[in-house]
Amino acid sequence: MKILATYNIKGGVGKTAAAVNLAHQASLEGHRVLVWDLDPQGAATFYFRVKPKVKGGGEALVRGRRELDRAVKGTDFDNLDLVPADFSYRNLDLLLDEAKKPLGRLGKLLAPMKSDYDIVVLDCPPSISLASEAVFRAANALIVPIIPTTLSARTFDQLDGFVNEHPEVVKKLKIMGFFSMVDARKSLHREMVEELRAQRPGLLETPIPSATDVERMGVHRAPVAAYAPTSRAAKAYAALWSEITDRL
Amino acid sequence: MSQIQRFAVVGEGDPETLLAAVAERTGLVPTGEVAARRIFLDTADGRVRKAGGCLEMRSPVRGRQAPTLVWSSVETGETLGTVDLARDADPPRWVEDLPDSPVRDRLAPLLEMRVLLPQAEVMSRLTMLAERDDEGKTTARLVLDDSTLLGSATLPPVVEVLPVRGYEKDATRLAGFLAAQVILEPVDGPLVDLAREALDAPAYLSSKLKLVLDPDVTAEEAWREVLSVLASTMAANLEGTRDDTDSEFLHDYRVAVRRTRSVLQEGRGVLPDEARARWRQEFKWLGDITTPTRDADVHLLDLPALVATLPAERAADLEPLHDLLVAHQQRCHDELVEALDSERAAALVASWDRFLTEPWTDAGTDASRPAPEVAAERLAKAWKRVVRDGRRIGDDSPAELLHDLRKDAKRLRYLLECFGSLLDREVAPLAVKALKGLQDCLGEFQDTEVQADALGHFGDALVARGDTPAATLLAMGGVVEHLGERGRRARQQFAGRFAAFDHPDTRRVFRRLIDVSEGTDG
Numbered sequence: 001m002k003i004l005a006t007y008n009i010k011g012g013v014g015k016t017a018a019a020v021n022l023a024h025q026a027s028l029e030g031h032r033v034l035v036w037d038l039d040p041q042g043a044a045t046f047y048f049r050v051k052p053k054v055k056g057g058g059e060a061l062v063r064g065r066r067e068l069d070r071a072v073k074g075t076d077f078d079n080l081d082l083v084p085a086d087f088s089y090r091n092l093d094l095l096l097d098e099a100k101k102p103l104g105r106l107g108k109l110l111a112p113m114k115s116d117y118d119i120v121v122l123d124c125p126p127s128i129s130l131a132s133e134a135v136f137r138a139a140n141a142l143i144v145p146i147i148p149t150t151l152s153a154r155t156f157d158q159l160d161g162f163v164n165e166h167p168e169v170v171k172k173l174k175i176m177g178f179f180s181m182v183d184a185r186k187s188l189h190r191e192m193v194e195e196l197r198a199q200r201p202g203l204l205e206t207p208i209p210s211a212t213d214v215e216r217m218g219v220h221r222a223p224v225a226a227y228a229p230t231s232r233a234a235k236a237y238a239a240l241w242s243e244i245t246d247r248l
Numbered sequence: 249m250s251q252i253q254r255f256a257v258v259g260e261g262d263p264e265t266l267l268a269a270v271a272e273r274t275g276l277v278p279t280g281e282v283a284a285r286r287i288f289l290d291t292a293d294g295r296v297r298k299a300g301g302c303l304e305m306r307s308p309v310r311g312r313q314a315p316t317l318v319w320s321s322v323e324t325g326e327t328l329g330t331v332d333l334a335r336d337a338d339p340p341r342w343v344e345d346l347p348d349s350p351v352r353d354r355l356a357p358l359l360e361m362r363v364l365l366p367q368a369e370v371m372s373r374l375t376m377l378a379e380r381d382d383e384g385k386t387t388a389r390l391v392l393d394d395s396t397l398l399g400s401a402t403l404p405p406v407v408e409v410l411p412v413r414g415y416e417k418d419a420t421r422l423a424g425f426l427a428a429q430v431i432l433e434p435v436d437g438p439l440v441d442l443a444r445e446a447l448d449a450p451a452y453l454s455s456k457l458k459l460v461l462d463p464d465v466t467a468e469e470a471w472r473e474v475l476s477v478l479a480s481t482m483a484a485n486l487e488g489t490r491d492d493t494d495s496e497f498l499h500d501y502r503v504a505v506r507r508t509r510s511v512l513q514e515g516r517g518v519l520p521d522e523a524r525a526r527w528r529q530e531f532k533w534l535g536d537i538t539t540p541t542r543d544a545d546v547h548l549l550d551l552p553a554l555v556a557t558l559p560a561e562r563a564a565d566l567e568p569l570h571d572l573l574v575a576h577q578q579r580c581h582d583e584l585v586e587a588l589d590s591e592r593a594a595a596l597v598a599s600w601d602r603f604l605t606e607p608w609t610d611a612g613t614d615a616s617r618p619a620p621e622v623a624a625e626r627l628a629k630a631w632k633r634v635v636r637d638g639r640r641i642g643d644d645s646p647a648e649l650l651h652d653l654r655k656d657a658k659r660l661r662y663l664l665e666c667f668g669s670l671l672d673r674e675v676a677p678l679a680v681k682a683l684k685g686l687q688d689c690l691g692e693f694q695d696t697e698v699q700a701d702a703l704g705h706f707g708d709a710l711v712a713r714g715d716t717p718a719a720t721l722l723a724m725g726g727v728v729e730h731l732g733e734r735g736r737r738a739r740q741q742f743a744g745r746f747a748a749f750d751h752p753d754t755r756r757v758f759r760r761l762i763d764v765s766e767g768t769d770g
Contacts, residue, residue: 050383
């Protein structure tokens with residue numbers, strides 16, 4: 001079981017779209033996939049038409065009163081399940097802080113599901129906190145969307161810096177950055193992509209375009225490939241997934 | 249997750265009208281209709297079904313869409329995996345025939361070396377409906393499966409209620425509603441079970457001996473029954489052996505032959521002496537003619553694991569060996585078929601069947617004794633022999649002693665499997681388990697030695713051909729070294745494994761089984 005987390009300190013960069021579409025792509029290829037929506041805003045949960053509610057909330061999960069397995073909901077897609085968001089996740093930091101060995105908590109909750117799923121995708125809220133550190137500890141890879149702007153690149157550097165300074169937290173974590181919401185018509189985007197690629201040769205090759213098809217996820221409440229399978233965006237997510245699996 | 253619920257439409261019930269009524273009453277919405285040709289697939293021993301799955305190749309009747317292999321859970325109805333096949337693909341036989349995919353990776357350890365065989369073929373019209381909540385989320389699914397079985401038998405239309413994980417209450421409520429309909433009656437298994445039943449298909453083969461003998465019978469009756477069951481196993485695996493469908497047919501055929509030989513050997517005083525001597529000779533011949541092909545099968549089956557011991561870039565160096573093994577296996581199999589088709593083999597089968605059904609007028613003195621008593625005596629003797637011979641083996645003992653012990657252990661195992669049910673049915677499996685650890689170690693020791701030896705011969709054959717690259721011979725040398733290492737490890741483990749078998753706890757198990765009241769310590 002590989003655990004991936006879509007993560008960025010910054011909000012609005014396409015994390016949830018990446019989580020939902022990459023998870024869906026993995027399931028289309030025959031992997032058994034679980035998405036855990038850790039963001040109290042519950043956007044991934046919304047996209048899968050699931051009600052954002054976990055019995056007992058985050059507290060029951062973190063304190064071990066309820067197994068994660070019992071919170072799982074089947075989505076409308078084969079081999080793709082979801083642990084929905086819960087508004088109580090806004091206090092995840094506090095809940096973890098009160099738990100024993102907080103950094104290992106998420107991994108411990110996921111461990112019993114090892115034989116049920118090949119891929120787990122954690123959709124994380126934007127911040128660096130105890131919850132993010134627990135994610136870093138549990139995950140095999142961070143999938144980091146970067147909008148080709150100066151500010152977005154800066155947050156990627158912040159993350160990179162944190163990872164380098166805290167080897168005890170991240171252990172074998174792989175950081176896979178990719179360009180998100182790229183508008184090829186904007187010269188700024190084109191220049192930034194070129195410049196950032198030169199500075200960071202490890203970034204993934206496939207850019208995700210800024211496309212109406214992605215924005216329409218909120219209308220269709222489904223992954224792009226479910227309602228626009230031949231769209232540029234769907235193909236981009238498929239190519240990005242292929243790159244990620246090559247590096248896992 | 250809760251179970252899938254299935255109902256058959258009975259009598260003159262019209263499934264379409266039923267569905268319309270159900271949809272109106274429950275708010276189900278139609279989500280699609282598929283007309284498809286479906287070929288259900290499984291191994292001869294039903295590995296997919298026994299693991300709670302169903303595998304089918306589904307080809308749409310209309311359009312040019314390619315067929316799909318669908319693997320689903322029989323218990324929950326969940327799709328465990330789908331694989332798109334080539335447009336004009338035949339049903340896959342080997343797991344390697346499937347496109348590279350996570351589903352293939354998951355199926356591989358389940359199917360192992362067995363081929364997939366068509367179990368039934370149906371033409372289906374699948375009508376799907378869904379129950380949705382106020383978010384538009386599917387919370388339960390209903391499928392009307394109206395299938396026609398190719399062949400003369402008929403199948404009833406089947407309605408399935410499929411739960412969605414996390415929304416099980418909705419499926420339960422829907423199933424409750426269907427259960428109240430007079431034209432529906434619950435069915436247990438999936439459509440493939442109904443189809444196999446309608447086709448009067450034979451039960452899935454089993455390599456495990458599921459013998460439950462009546463302890464009130466005489467030794468003659470017990471011996472006769474065991475030998476008859478083993479004869480049926482041989483018959484069930486003969487065609488697959490002859491056709492070389494997959495290597496397990498021959499393997500299971502040989503196990504039945506070996507068990508027969510052991511039961512004959514332990515049948516002194518039960519079977520007529522003269523007949524017993526003749527059958528022992530005949531079954532030895534039958535076993536011997538199958539040995540070269542089985543050895544060749546094992547070389548081929550083990551090759552991937554041996555290749556994996558080499559560095560990845562060296563793996564291709566063993567290709568000439570693979571080609572040689574394939575040709576060798578083919579030759580051995582051709583010779584086997586010739587022997588199986590010989591007059592001697594035909595006469596053996598026919599007269600063996602007669603022998604098992606006709607009365608034994610000159611049976612031995614033990615024949616009329618209670619079966620458990622005779623079985624316990626034979627088992628006690630076999631067990632004591634293993635203990636005695638095993639205790640004689642030290643760290644410096646020659647390999648032959650371990651090979652002999654392996655044969656003794658095998659005989660004991662066959663006795664336990666064939667006659668254990670006459671004794672203590674709860675304890676017999678414990679004795680088998682205790683023996684298994686020792687057998688695994690002895691098997692590994694001998695197999696690695698035999699394999700290394702065979703590779704030496706194959707190496708000679710490749711050298712004699714004159715065109716074999718040196719890299720191939722070097723790679724084979726590496727493999728032989730690895731086998732040697734494995735064999736040494738097994739040899740080192742022997743003392744510990746035997747000590748576990750010779751442990752007071754295991755001795756208690758055997759004593760309880762054979763009821764050695766005099767308390768002999770083995």
